[in-house]
Amino acid sequence: MRITFMAKVACCALLIPIPAVAEFKRVESESEFRNLLTDKRLESGEAWLLLQPDGKLIGEVETQPVVGAWIWSDGAQCSNGRIGKNPETGTICHYWEVDGKTARQLSDRGRSEIKVYAIGE
Incomplete structure (x- = not known):
């Protein structure tokens, strides 16, 4: 029996691993946030951040230092910081x-831009 070209392609396609679709889960509580994201290096392109358990925020954006502070408020991580010599x-x-x-x-509680970070150690 002769297998058609399309049947061969379909069979081969089944053997190619397909990456799983990302299933992001919203961080709902301060304890969950602290467990998942504090004391971990968050990296995105030319930037990295470290949200410390004591409420300090440090990092770097395009070689400029980032300093600031963060708190948990009404289901969100709120921060105020400075990049380099720029105003807060x-x-x-x-x-x-x-x-x-x-x-x-x-x-801005989901009303502005989305940044994606790799979670380091």
């Missing part, structure tokens, strides 16, 4: 979602 950002609250070693930061 003012308080901005972020929702966070996590899928394994990847985190998404939804700025």
Whole structure:
């Protein structure tokens, strides 16, 4: 019996591993946030952040130092910081979602930009 070209392609396609679709889960509580994201290096392109358990925030954006502070408020991580010698950002609250070693930061309680970070050690 002769197998057609399309049947061969279909069979081979079944053997190719397909990456799982990301299933981000919203961080709902301060204890969950602390467990998943504090004291871990969060990296995104030319930036990294470290949200410390004592409420301090440090990092770097395009070789400029980042310093600031964070608190948990009404289901969000809120921070005020400074990049380099720029003025403070003012308080901005972020929702966070996590899928394994990847985190998404939804700025302004999900009303602004989304940043994706790799969660390091």
